[in-house]
Amino acid sequence: EDKVVQSPLSLVVHEGDTVTLNCSYEVTNFRSLLWYKQEKKAPTFLFMLTSSGIEKKSGRLSSILDKKELFSILNITATQTGDSAIYLCAPTITGNQFYFGTGTSLTVIP
Amino acid sequence: DGGITQSPKYLFRKEGQNVTLSCEQNLNHDAMYWYRQDPGQGLRLIYYSQIVNDFQKGDIAEGYSVSREKKESFPLTVTSAQKNPTAFYLCASSIAGWTGKEAFFGQGTRLTVV
Numbered sequence: 001e002d003k004v005v006q007s008p009l010s011l012v013v014h015e016g017d018t019v020t021l022n023c024s025y026e027v028t029n030f031r032s033l034l035w036y037k038q039e040k041k042a043p044t045f046l047f048m049l050t051s052s053g054i055e056k057k058s059g060r061l062s063s064i065l066d067k068k069e070l071f072s073i074l075n076i077t078a079t080q081t082g083d084s085a086i087y088l089c090a091p092t093i094t095g096n097q098f099y100f101g102t103g104t105s106l107t108v109i110p
Numbered sequence: 111d112g113g114i115t116q117s118p119k120y121l122f123r124k125e126g127q128n129v130t131l132s133c134e135q136n137l138n139h140d141a142m143y144w145y146r147q148d149p150g151q152g153l154r155l156i157y158y159s160q161i162v163n164d165f166q167k168g169d170i171a172e173g174y175s176v177s178r179e180k181k182e183s184f185p186l187t188v189t190s191a192q193k194n195p196t197a198f199y200l201c202a203s204s205i206a207g208w209t210g211k212e213a214f215f216g217q218g219t220r221l222t223v224v
Binding site for chain 2: 004006009034041042043044045048088090097098099100101102103
């Protein structure tokens with residue numbers, strides 16, 4: 001059975017802290033892994049990872065994939081209150097199906 | 111502007127009633143998806159469609175039905191058979207097949223059964 005586990009489920013940090021969010025997956029016919037940020041309603045796309053060991057960066061956010069160990073991490077440095085959101089990871093499989101994890105709820109306190 | 115529109119934003123339903131959630135996209139995407147989101151459970155796939163007039167069940171299809179008569183539209187009907195329909199429903203679309211592209215989401219519909 002396909003499975004996606006994110007940890008921690010929730011996290012509270014102070015502004016300026018660095019956080020690491022984890023995503024482990026077990027899916028058949030894996031093609032890529034996506035990260036999304038959900039602030040209120042619609043999740044917005046952050047990263048797509050297809051190859052192991054290649055870090056994707058966007059400002060203070062970065063992510064990396066390990067296809068051998070079946071996990072990905074999302075790092076956020078120098079956190080800001082605007083980073084408060086639910087972060088979702090989603091492995092995709094052949095046929096462009098997306099399997100979403102439970103999400104990590106991040107709260108950044110001023 | 112291209113995007114996905116879900117309507118209504120909020121919906122109240124009496125027990126025993128069917129209700130239909132609308133999802134329209136003008137991104138020219140072949141694939142469309144419906145997800146349900148409950149607190150602490152992430153997004154769970156209800157139905158998806160890779161092409162017009164074809165759709166497949168996801169992990170939690172029981173009590174739901176869909177149609178895909180037009181490329182732009184993928185309505186979801188929550189039937190009275192769905193035992194716990196109160197949830198946040200998200201529609202998404204993407205380019206079909208393996209293209210390495212992400213899915214785009216609508217703003218969601220919050221359904222409450224009263």
